[in-house]
Amino acid sequence: MDNQQYVLALDQGTTSSRAIIFDHAGQVVAIAQEEFPQYFPQSGWVEHDANEIWDSVQKVLNEVVIKAQIPPYKVRAIGITNQRETTVIWDKQTGQPIHRAIVWQSKQTSAIAQALIDQGYQALIHQKTGLIIDSYFSATKIKWLLDQVPGARERAKRGELLFGTIDTWLLWNLTNGKVHATDVSNASRTMLYNIHTRDWDDEILSLLDIPRSLLPTVEDSSHIFGYTADYHFYGIQVPIAGIAGDQQAALFGQAGFHEGDVKNTYGTGAFTVMNTGTTPTLSKNGLLTTIAYGLNGEITYALEGSVFVAGSAIQWIRDGLGFFADAKESEALAKQAPSANGIYVVPAFTGLGAPYWDQNVRGAMFGLTRGTNRAQITRATIEAIAFQTRDVVDTMVQETQLPLQKLAVDGGASRNNLLLQFQADILQTPIVRAAVEETTALGAAFLAGLAVGYWDDLAQLAQLSHAGQQYTPQQSAAWASHVYAGWQQAIRATQLFSQPVGELDEL
Ligand SMILES: Nc1ncnc2c1ncn2[C@@H]1O[C@H](COP(=O)(O)OP(=O)(O)O)[C@@H](O)[C@H]1O
Numbered sequence: 001m002d003n004q005q006y007v008l009a010l011d012q013g014t015t016s017s018r019a020i021i022f023d024h025a026g027q028v029v030a031i032a033q034e035e036f037p038q039y040f041p042q043s044g045w046v047e048h049d050a051n052e053i054w055d056s057v058q059k060v061l062n063e064v065v066i067k068a069q070i071p072p073y074k075v076r077a078i079g080i081t082n083q084r085e086t087t088v089i090w091d092k093q094t095g096q097p098i099h100r101a102i103v104w105q106s107k108q109t110s111a112i113a114q115a116l117i118d119q120g121y122q123a124l125i126h127q128k129t130g131l132i133i134d135s136y137f138s139a140t141k142i143k144w145l146l147d148q149v150p151g152a153r154e155r156a157k158r159g160e161l162l163f164g165t166i167d168t169w170l171l172w173n174l175t176n177g178k179v180h181a182t183d184v185s186n187a188s189r190t191m192l193y194n195i196h197t198r199d200w201d202d203e204i205l206s207l208l209d210i211p212r213s214l215l216p217t218v219e220d221s222s223h224i225f226g227y228t229a230d231y232h233f234y235g236i237q238v239p240i241a242g243i244a245g246d247q248q249a250a251l252f253g254q255a256g257f258h259e260g261d262v263k264n265t266y267g268t269g270a271f272t273v274m275n276t277g278t279t280p281t282l283s284k285n286g287l288l289t290t291i292a293y294g295l296n297g298e299i300t301y302a303l304e305g306s307v308f309v310a311g312s313a314i315q316w317i318r319d320g321l322g323f324f325a326d327a328k329e330s331e332a333l334a335k336q337a338p339s340a341n342g343i344y345v346v347p348a349f350t351g352l353g354a355p356y357w358d359q360n361v362r363g364a365m366f367g368l369t370r371g372t373n374r375a376q377i378t379r380a381t382i383e384a385i386a387f388q389t390r391d392v393v394d395t396m397v398q399e400t401q402l403p404l405q406k407l408a409v410d411g412g413a414s415r416n417n418l419l420l421q422f423q424a425d426i427l428q429t430p431i432v433r434a435a436v437e438e439t440t441a442l443g444a445a446f447l448a449g450l451a452v453g454y455w456d457d458l459a460q461l462a463q464l465s466h467a468g469q470q471y472t473p474q475q476s477a478a479w480a481s482h483v484y485a486g487w488q489q490a491i492r493a494t495q496l497f498s499q500p501v502g503e504l505d506e507l
Pocket residue numbers: 013014015016266267268269310311312313314315327328329330331411412413414415416
């Protein structure tokens with residue numbers, strides 16, 4: 001092993017693209033970050049321009065090497081981690097997307113998902129894919145693009161188009177169109193991948209009229225997928241040797257290699273993921289069964305609780321309500337209120353994910369008085385992130401019967417100390433923030449480094465993942481039960497409000 005070499009991770013998130021260079025000790029050497037535009041063409045729709053994403057990635061890829069002040073040939077491997085489910089379809093010849101990418105949060109395919117539910121496919125799809133039918137996953141987004149873009153299905157059937165999640169789109173571009181592939185963790189988020197047979201599922205494909213030729217090949221997460229081509233990386237051919245969806249990569253970066261290991265990442269959304277070992281466990285309570293990673297031909301599965309709105313609720317206060325200019329100011333503002341004063345914010349802006357899976361519900365605020373102020377609303381919004389996390393953690397503990405000793409956390413919004421203290425209080429469980437904030441990128445670096453022999457094995461990686469600040473519960477269990485009961489009531493009321501008017505008679 002050569003200590004003078006490095007691994008580079010590309011973390012393509014919902015709001016920004018990052019490139020991070022790690023050294024052999026798993027320490028960050030340099031970071032470059034670039035935000036890109038979000039498009040909201042209609043209420044509930046969220047889209048990205050795949051070319052703008054690719055531009056932002058090229059920019060950070062070059063910039064990070066300059067910031068690190070290392071010669072680019074010292075980068076031994078590149079790992080990719082990505083916002084998951086977000087769907088791009090492009091023309092194989094021109095490389096041009098046929099439409100903007102449909103983002104995981106987007107609700108424009110709710111009717112397609114609802115039709116599948118109404119036709120009774122819930123059990124079949126859950127059994128095959130581990131997922132709950134929802135517009136969140138790629139499948140309905142692919143169908144929508146093939147239905148809506150003129151001529152797209154015919155072109156797809158003629159083999160002229162390619163589908164990819166963002167990892168696949170970046171890999172295809174980095175290799176100049178030579179490699180059309182994904183990894184098992186990303187494939188398991190499409191609602192088209194059979195997690196038992198480990199292949200695209202023909203029955204689901206025909207249900208949605210999606211031709212197989214559109215789909216990428218599926219590889220282990222730690223695998224040499226291809227090499228950077230042309231001048232995408234200073235004219236050097238570097239192996240792209242690791243790919244994983246960002247939530248699974250964060251589990252890997254937190255060294256969650258053992259059954260029962262669990263982490264929560266607070267980014268745009270919040271995602272609690274538990275390693276459940278090498279056989280899939282199907283949830284009865286609204287958790288997803290997903291693939292954590294594929295390594296040496298073996299699959300490790302996970303249970304996941306997906307919360308759609310976490311850090312994006314802070315962005316809503318920043319941009320929609322205009323309370324502050326930077327997300328980090330949310331903590332100081334919230335601290336001006338000693339409590340939320342009975343206010344509950346339910347930030348169901350794009351429906352509710354786990355454990356409710358209610359794609360039609362929208363957000364609500366309860367308990368307003370004449371004295372309600374910005375500090376209280378901000379505090380209540382931060383608290384909502386923690387309440388949603390308790391919803392999924394409680395479900396996970398109940399389902400697995402594995403008591404939670406501590407919750408390992410990371411992600412952009414985990415910088416918020418008030419959030420993490422409230423999380424410890426409401427869960428009555430210690431919260432441990434990772435020392436390296438960029439655990440998602442670290443996970444991708446680990447996967448890439450393993451594939452090229454930069455690191456030897458999981459035992460070595462476990463030594464490189466360190467715990468940072470810990471938050472212990474400061475409130476009583478009785479307090480937590482009381483405050484959480486109010487949240488559960490707010491959720492019930494919000495769901496009731498989303499019912500069609502005629503069905504509200506029971507109120
Ligand atoms: N100090 C903070 N307090 C609360 N939320 C924050 C803070 N800093 C960042 N965020 C939120 O974290 C999110 C960004 O985190 P990040 O992990 O980069 O997300 P993503 O990978 O989804 O783009 C944003 O939604 C932002 O509002």
